[in-house]
Amino acid sequence: MSEMPNRKPETGAFFPRDRNWHPPAFAPGYKTSVLRSPQRALLSLDGTISEITGPIFGHSVLGELDNDLIHNFAKPGESAIGERIIVHGRVLDERGRPVSGALLEFWQANAGGRYRHKKESYLAPLDPNFGGCGRTITDENGYYAFRTIKPGPYPWPNGVNDWRPAHIHFSVFGHGFAQRLITQMYFEGDPMIWKCPIVNTIPDRQAIEQLVAPLDWANTIPMDARAYRFDIVLRGRRSTLFENRLEGN
């Protein structure tokens, strides 16, 4: 963890979450949510210092290959098998301001839809050169990028014939612990998106579209890797319009 010098401390409380935009806790089409969803109402708490603060991670936590899933688990001179892609974008807050120094962690299945995890028993094989985890930190403009291979869809025991669309899991830290977010990125044009019970826990189609990364032809590298663009929006803070009100207005 490290300090972020030359930055005015952010002390405003966060905008409340729009919990009609997020998926509800209880979404029976996704069967595991039935017993894992609170039934009582959440207790609302307008940001105290315990929520407006949060850990910040310095670049010192990153290894050289942390943002290259094609190579960070591969044997020397080898690489993971599959469609080579770059995933990149910006992390912004709800006010459209870049979130710099944000730690992003991502994980995914390999090109055949197989996760490297002992609880996973799908018959598609592991790729000996693919681990499936990566991380990076946004720059001063909120930009991030990583290289990976496009994950495959995989079947899961929810309905009799349910398949996840190709997806990459994202975990995001902003500057306050109340901004903590885990989500999934999907790929433009994948017909599996609209059949997925997990995607469909999100009630609003526009909200789902926010998770679908378009093919970014302009940033595709010829003879190397195609690019997908995925921007992420974290909660915004109330501005401090009056200097004597540190908690914001």
Next chain:
Amino acid sequence: MAQELGYLKETPSQTAGPYVHIGLTPNFCGIAGVYDADLGSSMVNDRTLGERITIKGRVFDGAGAPLKDALVEIWQADAAGFYNSPSEIRGAADPSFTGWGRCPTSAEDGVFAFETVKPGRVPFKDGRLMAPHITFWIVARGINIGLHTRMYFPDEGAANDEDPLLARIEHRERVATLIAAREGSTYLFDIHLQGPEETVFLDI
């Protein structure tokens, strides 16, 4: 037509899924050699100030079964009541304490554990002191959006009695769901996602 305010919508949450460990604690699930150590696995070092404590617990579903695939993160002030965050403007936090920890629940018995220090008191928005507390964030397969809650200490009765958050809990018997049990230097804090013992979760 009025002008548009131009606010963006927050990216919607999705479940962390059953394989969250691949991304967040790869060494824990046997993916060795990518990261030196799992992030958040150590909060203290030899120089950390304050009373050393262990926090242990499990996360139970609505049928009373412990979750063996959950991931728990905690965020807390140091022993003097300062957060190790750029947004902490009241003073400097202990540089030997991260304030943040991450632990998966065990695949065998569902237990999570943190080695940390007991936090000092921090102020509520109106300046009153809150009782010492630790913020919890729980994600897992079947949890569509991370659940926030707080752990308070059973040996802080007077502070708990004047805590502004605890005071806001309408059904008073539910206050107990946020207060850990003590066994020596270990605090036991079980979280119940659903049912008669359901933990109070927060919209923070």
